[in-house]
Amino acid sequence: MDFTKLKNKKILITGGAGFIGSNLCEKLIELGAIVKCLDNFSTGQRENLNSVINNPNFTLIEGDIRNLKTCNEACENIDFVLHQAALGSVPRSIKDPITSNDVNVGGFLNMLVAARDSGVKRLVYAASSSTYGDSESLPKVEDTIGKPLSPYAITKYVNELYADVFKKTYNFDTIGLRYFNVFGRKQNPNGAYAAVIPKFVIQLMNHESPVINGDGEFSRDFTYIDNVILMNLLALTSESDEALNQVYNTAFGERTTLNDLMKYLKQYLSEFDPKIAEIEVIYGENRIGDIPHSLASIDKAKNLLDYSPKFSMKEGLKEAVDWYWKNLK
Template structure:
């Protein structure tokens, strides 16, 4: 898209999975990109492809430190706020740190952005905000009660963003991400996302453990769709586009059993033995909702969102990347 050449964009959490993809994309368009990251969950190797780009600046800092936030926003036109501690289980095990990063850190970024008079603050919200709401598909203005400390923090982000829009005139847009996956997503650690974790296990002929009977469903969203939404949210001049929330998803749900079947199919094209790996079923996980499906009508109608990658389309690309980059040589 045109119109953002040589703007300066701050991407918090820019060394993480989503953040590094955003850094790469916007640098590719000719923008200047500032990355703020403390490397608690992000990785230096995610930046290897563009760390030497003269338009790229890395600030190693923490959003819990207001001075780091103030430094990062200097001279910035737009903020794409991705920094957070994700994972429902992590928040259940350590709600205090999750709150410090996701709420206090978020507030610091809002204050710094307000004071620097940035043009727009686009932030990563979460489908976890829908909580115990049982209606499908999920529509932005109908939510339930949160089911985890993580979900509470992400809902509080939305409340703070709304107040800063109303009180200080800061343009904000929240993007409720639905189960994002793709290249650079970390397969390691106790809180690894399900897709790269399953891929790593299948490549080692280890049996993935599916929570429950595998019939829980999710609106899996490929990284390219998320990049599109961030760009549209940043540049949209449509009336009523700002100071609101948008679902960021493909608008289709697949069960965990569907997901496993696709992963085995696509990985088997690289190694036929993977097709024979058995799947293990365990207990349902605390804080998980049974089903998730987004209505993307609002994003389509107001922002012109047009997601190109279904789960299968995204997995074909992601599996190839995983094989090239994660397979033990």
């Protein structure tokens, strides 16, 4: 894996102040790339960019992907785009499907058009495991999907369809990465739509009882941020024609129930604060639109991108818990 070829490459990261985007900004600056970040700060956080904001190879554009003019300006003289900007969260999309569609579909189309018109070599975009919908087959294999179960899932599937059409119609290259429950440093624990791991962590650190939706036996392929960064770098640098214009599961390839997740979190956090081991968990109703089980096959990524994840779920969880304790306690 030779990522030195990214040195001095001009890379635009949309949603670059978000959890995944800001980690990508840091890594690419570290590799010597010239990074431009586009974010409207609707969900991204300025403090996520503290480590790069003063770097001469970093530029911040405050703007919205729903504005085509902004997208065109951001794509000027850019070699590659990492498109991370989106309104995440199944519950958010159920509450407000119109805004999720405007950002995730309209904004995505704007970025495709702007990247195509600016001569960008490749656009790598954040797809989603929610695309598997009501398909009950496990593990999830890229070519077998069901019907979407939420407006959010529809928007992410439409992204894949648009990317496919842009290759066939305009010969514009893309790679889609279907993220599976990504977690790790910089993931926001606050707000109504916080992801489950940071939300549980902050509740346990505050000696509050976390609420698990359902009986806790739903399972997820929790994926540490460094594995996701690796997949993005591989997608950026692959020189195989066969690897382009594909969609890849981006995961570790192992599933964990919410009950087991809670057990590990209490175990790791109680090393800092023994009282956390005694905190009771509350069980609530299942959430509308939730997929019961999620497990990725990562064979396609291994075969076409030479992907080999570096962190298991438990290894990543220990790293994440350590980061949250040091930064949020």
